[in-house]
Amino acid sequence: MNEEYKEKKSKLLQAKEEYRKLLEESKITSRSTFKDFSERHSRDLRFKQVPKKKDQELFFSQFINALKKRDKENRMRLRKMR
Secondary structure, three states: OHHHHHHHHHHHHHHHHHHHHHHHHOOOOOOOOHHHHHHHHOOOHHHHOOOOHHHHHHHHHHHHHHHHHHHHHHHHHHHHHO
């Protein structure tokens, strides 16, 4: 049982990593929506590797939040340079 759990967790982590790569390659911005992203990439194997739509949306929103944070930090840095 424990071995099976570890294998499932490992598969999910690998799927999440592949999904993250897809997000990076898809050139989405902080204004992109999950609906647009999923319509565009639903046929991609990396998209399908994360079986639960809830998880797909969660990973997407985490990625978008990271983009927003990075954009905000970049704006702050630019302001300080002026």
